[in-house]
Amino acid sequence: MVQxxxxxxxxxTLGSAFGVLLTRNVLYAAFFLLLTLLGVAGLFVLAGADFLxxxxxxxxxxxxxxxxxFGVMLTHTKDAGQTDFTRPNYVLTRHRGWLxxxxxxxxxxxxxxxxxxxxxxxxxxxxPFFESTxxxxxxxxxxxxxxxxxxxxxxxxxxxxxxxxxxASSRPDR
Amino acid sequence: MEPINSGIYLLIGAALFSIGLAVVxxxxxxxxxxxxxxxxxxxxxxxxxxxxxxxxxxxxxQMFSLFVMIVAAAEAAIALAIILQVYRHFRTVQxxxxxxxxx
Numbered sequence: 001m002v003q004x005x006x007x008x009x010x011x012x013t014l015g016s017a018f019g020v021l022l023t024r025n026v027l028y029a030a031f032f033l034l035l036t037l038l039g040v041a042g043l044f045v046l047a048g049a050d051f052l053x054x055x056x057x058x059x060x061x062x063x064x065x066x067x068x069x070f071g072v073m074l075t076h077t078k079d080a081g082q083t084d085f086t087r088p089n090y091v092l093t094r095h096r097g098w099l100x101x102x103x104x105x106x107x108x109x110x111x112x113x114x115x116x117x118x119x120x121x122x123x124x125x126x127x128p129f130f131e132s133t134x135x136x137x138x139x140x141x142x143x144x145x146x147x148x149x150x151x152x153x154x155x156x157x158x159x160x161x162x163x164x165x166x167x168a169s170s171r172p173d174r
Numbered sequence: 175m176e177p178i179n180s181g182i183y184l185l186i187g188a189a190l191f192s193i194g195l196a197v198v199x200x201x202x203x204x205x206x207x208x209x210x211x212x213x214x215x216x217x218x219x220x221x222x223x224x225x226x227x228x229x230x231x232x233x234x235x236q237m238f239s240l241f242v243m244i245v246a247a248a249e250a251a252i253a254l255a256i257i258l259q260v261y262r263h264f265r266t267v268q269x270x271x272x273x274x275x276x277x
Contacts, residue, residue, distance in 0.1 A: 014189055017193045017194075037212075040190075043186065047224055047226075047227050049236050055240065101196045101200040102196070108192050109188055112192075124228065128180070128228060137236060144232070144237075155248055163255040
């Protein structure tokens, strides 16, 4: 049963990731990315990382993806004066050549695949652990990882200020 | 709950990373490139969590992937702000047409 759900989540993740790769419409790609992120969250649950799955859904689906969709809509123009032959329609993105992307990505995947299939990790021989990780994560955040935690807070503040400063109109006369 | 072979997680991570890389190389739209980067970050998180399952006392992999998520959120916000400014300046976000610093 768990195995079937696991393979369904794999299928969802990789299938919609291929959808992001293959579609030419940026908005469709955003929705395929939503499916991919949900599939990854499901894989997180099956790997025993419940807190990370919930924060994956909250951060990526609730935050980053909404931002991306806003970005798509804010940067979308229909150029009325130009036909589709001279300029692309801006929701549709054109591809650069297929060849180099296939060579680079396929090459990296084949190298990683041949290495990972042959690798024998000692850690995977141990007994896996299925319990709620919220307790441990909370304790770790306040003890061992307290400095990175505070730095992450400062980073988010800086990113917030920086993003709103950058996105604000730089020329007040326009 | 029966255990799942964790090697599969590493293979999914490799596949997701390659797809993200292909999206980054292939697409011309700036937001599509951003989506490819998000896919690659997710693939890395998948690897970290596959290993973290066997480390219940310290959960270092999960902590690290939590910080990766935080940095990814900050990066997406900054990148979209930059893309908005580029769009205001050039009236396009197709990366091949943004080829000069001033216009």
